[in-house]
Amino acid sequence: MESNQYILDFPVLQSHSMEDFVIGGCNREAADYIQAWPDWPSHALLLVGPGASGKTHLANVWQGRAGAVQIEAGELTREMVPQLGRAVIVENAERTSDWRALLHLYNWVGANQGYLLMTAAENPAKWDLSLKDLASRLKSTPSVRLTDPDQDILGAAMMKQFSDRQIMVDEAVVSFLLKRMERSFRSVQVIVSRIDRMALEKKTRITIPLAKKVIEQQ
DSSP states (O other): OOGGGGOOOOOOOOOOSGGGSOOSTTTHHHHHHHHHTTOOSSSEEEEEOOTTSSHHHHHHHHHHHHTOEEEEGGGOOTTTGGGSOSEEEEESGGGOSOHHHHHHHHHHHHHTTOEEEEEESSOGGGSOOOOHHHHHHHHTSOEEEOOOOOHHHHHHHHHHHHHHTTOOOOHHHHHHHHTTSOSSHHHHHHHHHHHHHHHHHHTOOOOHHHHHHHHHTO
């Protein structure tokens, strides 16, 4: 029987508090908006950025503070809008299957003195959006972009990823990886996961030679 069949997948301890959010130039404005709630300039806010850029983390922080209901855009229907409450998060808003449902939610939350937080990969101008009323409202909605992180932020994010997995790793290993990997939070997630898996398979600690093997397999 293969030895890797005995690998145990221990739970990854993920925190969604603001204290555990790595803040830098790439996401500071977005973090400031979340921390400023309820003093927003509008009842709605749009967080824009690539996958794994921190949008969902910030949405979860706001969910805890506002007592918000969170829903995937593709699941949103007009009928459910009144039941969602006065604080709502719509994840991946550009994937909405019913634009009129999103417009109804936008209007309903505003009319009831509530708040709406949306996340998306791109600005609404790049969505396949044909509903003019919704396009007009989104155009006037504050939109904050989370951009590509610098090396210091990536390093802090990587250390947090290892910590979430209850793994101690030398800074030399992190430095080695940062010089050879794609500069994105998603790449951090993928590499940390693969390193963790390989270390478990080989029953060894995480070293530069092991990190090198993971990079070479990219």
